[in-house]
Amino acid sequence: MVKVMKLALVCLAVVGMVGVAVPVFAQEKAEPQVTSVSGEVVSVDLVKSEVVVKQLKDAVTSTYENTTFSVAAETKIQKGDAVLNLSDLKAGDKVSVKYTSDELGKQKVENISVEVEEMVPAK
Numbered sequence: 338m339v340k341v342m343k344l345a346l347v348c349l350a351v352v353g354m355v356g357v358a359v360p361v362f363a364q365e366k367a368e369p370q371v372t373s374v375s376g377e378v379v380s381v382d383l384v385k386s387e388v389v390v391k392q393l394k395d396a397v398t399s400t401y402e403n404t405t406f407s408v409a410a411e412t413k414i415q416k417g418d419a420v421l422n423l424s425d426l427k428a429g430d431k432v433s434v435k436y437t438s439d440e441l442g443k444q445k446v447e448n449i450s451v452e453v454e455e456m457v458p459a460k
Contacts, residue, residue, distance in 0.1 A: 369437035371447065378430040379403055381423060388426055388449070390434060406434055406446050416451035426451065 376392035386408045394402040408414075414421040426432070431452035436444045 369439070369445075371435050371437055373433060373435045374404065375431070375433045376401075376404075378426055378428050378432055380428055381426045383424055386423060388423070388432075388434075390432060406436065406444060406449075408446055408449070412446045412449065414449045414451070417453045421451065 374390065374392050376390040379389040379391045381388050387405050388408055389403050389405050391401050391403050394400045408423050414423060414426065416425075426449070433450045433452070434446060435448040435450075436446045438444050
């Protein structure tokens with residue numbers, strides 16, 4: 338009977354320690370930070386589902402940098418209220434790309450917004 342009581346006490350102590358330790362290891366990861374870049378579409382590769390965007394790297398020296406973004410099926414592409422497909426993007430389109438990066442630096446494009454050209458009334 339004493340052995341059973343000791344075993345029950347040891348089991349209770351182990352369960353208590355695990356109950357305290359699990360929340361420490363199960364902490365939620367912080368939400369990934371959304372990064373936004375604006376630039377001009379250089380090219381669109383429909384086979385690889387990629388878009389290359391030229392963005393200003395250094396305003397002082399007017400240096401530009403091309404960045405390639407992989408576009409997933411769930412990536413939202415829009416122009417104003419209209420929903421677009423990757424095939425609707427064209428070189429020269431002004432875009433804003435919002436993406437997140439994982440721990441390994443892999444980008445996940447959340448949204449591509451195409452700038453709506455303002456109509457200038459004819460004189």
